[in-house]
Amino acid sequence: MWKTYEKVAFRIAFIFFILISIPSSWSWYRNLFTTNWFHPGYRDVYDVARFQPDFININTESGRWGIASYASWGIALVIAIIGAIIWGLIDKKRSEYNLLYYWLRVIVRYRAGIGIIGFGFTKLFPVQMPYPSISNLVTDFGDFTAQKIYWLSIGIVPWYQVFAGIIEVTAGVLLFFRRTASIGAVLLAGALANITFVNFAYDGGVHVYSAYFVLLALFVLWYDVPSIYKLFVLQQYTVPVYHYPVFKRQWQRIARWTLKWGAFFVFVIVLFYLQWWNYRYDPYKQPVHKGLAGTRGLYNVTEFRLNNEVIPYSPKDSLRWSQVTFEKWSTITYQVNKAVQLDLSNGGGSPKEDIDRNFELAGVAGRRRFFYYEADTTNGTLTLRDKNRSALRKGSTDRPNTKKEKDPPLVWHYEQPAPGRIILYGLNDHKDSIYVILDKVDKRFTLSESTIEAGQY
């Protein structure tokens, strides 16, 4: 026999947690029904695992970064309270909700478990925070945004990232089973509370989604707290009470088994394989195409001619380049003393095209230009496109808009007269002719190299 306040609280909690545990956006269902489930990609399964209540978006600073970004939770709570009042009027004679509570916990457990496994695999196969590019290694610490600093600080320790991924995936798997759910919930609440705090502190922008898991985990844990308190703090004999449904019919048992192990199969086994493939062949934050063979490295600009006039190096010159990098993927960067509109996004969003993969420039100042290129090795030309498209964005931290028309490319000739030397010439974006001699710098970074290499370069 439940007390009145327990019944009221349960009705509110039931509607609230159902509302936030079930996808409420059309795009989620569209993705679910348009995916070819015989040949799913990692983006498809990941997008199924990743959703959160999305009833309202408040377009203010607080709506993006602060308390107002939790408005959807507030809406869910208001609906839950109204619903609970009506429910209470209809269902007056009810003495307890033991079994309904069990099913609510099942739904919350699976929602939390599936979501965190989706998140965890991108760390277990470390692609969520890639090791810094060469251009990032030659950028001053103070020229990054705080968000970028945190992402890089995990990127430099890939094994640590793997460990964090194992914790998250383990927490998720433990949540699938009722006997281990509480341990999974403790792990999830602890790990994600830390991540929520990280996002607030570093302006990481994922503070709502991470807090969502803390909320779900605490709800799962809520049931066990009284008995833990009684046994350890009060030191009393404790009899835990759990109510489990009894499945009398065969089809019920089959349905339960299928749903349970189906979820396990899709989100643990299939997603494991897909994320492994992603890590191996298409690490989603790094461009996937190889850079021009043998060029990877940091280059000093030995000579720079503009319209055939030599410009000597000066840190104050607004036209002359310095510190050129060729990445292992097809990106070239150079520094020039002219202010640029910064890309302030998180550099995520798993875009398919290399030119839109902007992690290497997201949150990076230091007056550096980033170009995606395609090399024509028979004619010795590079076709380059500016990767920094932040001026075209609506909000400074939006995901890249991959559909917008690209600027016309630059076409430069390249020569490699000697090992370590590259000569570039052509017209720059102001139609002035440039002729640049680059010499590779034998730079050994103090920071240890990555011990795990994602992708094939």
Added chain:
Amino acid sequence: MSGYQRILFRFFFIYFVLQAVPFNFKYFERVPAGFGFRSLFYISRYMPGDSFATWGIIAIIALAGTIIWSLTERKNQSYEQLYYWLRVILRYRLAAGIIAYGLLKVFPQQMPFPSISQLNTHYGDFTAWKLFAISTGIVPSMESFLGLVETTAGLLLLSRRTAPIGAGIILTFTGNVFLSNLAYEGGEYVYSLYLISMAVFLIVYDLQRIISLISLQQPTAPDPVKPQYKKAWLRYAGISLKLLFIFFFVGVYGITANKTPYQYPLQAGLSGAAGIYNVDAFKYKGATLPYSLTDSIRWKDVVFENWATLSVSSNQTFAPDLSNTEEIYDNDADRNFESSGNAGRRFYTYVNDTAKHILYLQNKNNHYKDDRLLLHYERPDSNTIILYNDSLHVVLSKLNKKYPLIIGRRKPLKL
């Protein structure tokens, strides 16, 4: 206890008493004199030895002790009370260590906001361990939060009723510290594992009850063992010791740690000079050297800190200071948090003779003790500093540098 449990107990009793009780008096030579958080910090960080080899030796002694103990023991004694007091020793040993590090973070002292020099060093020129420290240093609220979790866990150990919860938090928190030490090449993996070993030992005692209650979901009896005091005064003595512990390791330590920044030097630098400077002109032995990123002699830029430190960036390679443990130094000259783990800038501490306008520079890196410079200075205007001596003549102009790290990324930025 069954037979094998009794043997195991004897082993762990000797092993952990030797680990936790400060028998190695030689350690205390490194504890600085004085009354305050510096000395308490080093006391709290006691270990019988600095490497895992000591653990091996202690294990061998414990093994030998177990054999002797097992052979000489006449009748089967109950080890319940002895086990209880062993856990008391470990709880307090662990609490002292955890709270000491926790409070350094609560008042965020352990990892202060990066200095101007650190902000102007290439990412790849730091060691991973330094990046870990300064990446945490940019978010003091995060550091305080972590410290609060750590301190709370330590405090929970002080009561036997909450000890398993405290030990559980420490297991995850310090487990994370241990892995961070391994991943970021820090120097405190032995010490963090030392603390973890105690937390594990404490948790094991309650493991059966935890699993029985929340996993097997069966009726579970609480811990039957309570401390027995043969005389009433022993009970009061126990309470007094507990209060003394809290007074020193929480009260005195917390109050003094709150007041004393220790990572950066305290002596004020050249007044109004703090900032980063472009090297506009550079003469060496009479010859003017133009701007260059490849020349090993010409300076690229110079930083004056708020305190008496100056750092220089140039293309000269050198052996960086690779210190990677937490130390609390009293003297400015020893405070190397700003310079260790940095291969991009050379750091000099200086004494300013304000009457003669001379800076006496001393390289902070222990590998370059002989690198001393005497530099006259002139300040023709508030943004320009000219440094010179017999062979050098350097004109510095202050840069109005803006940091996205400080401005934030909530509004569009053009830098």
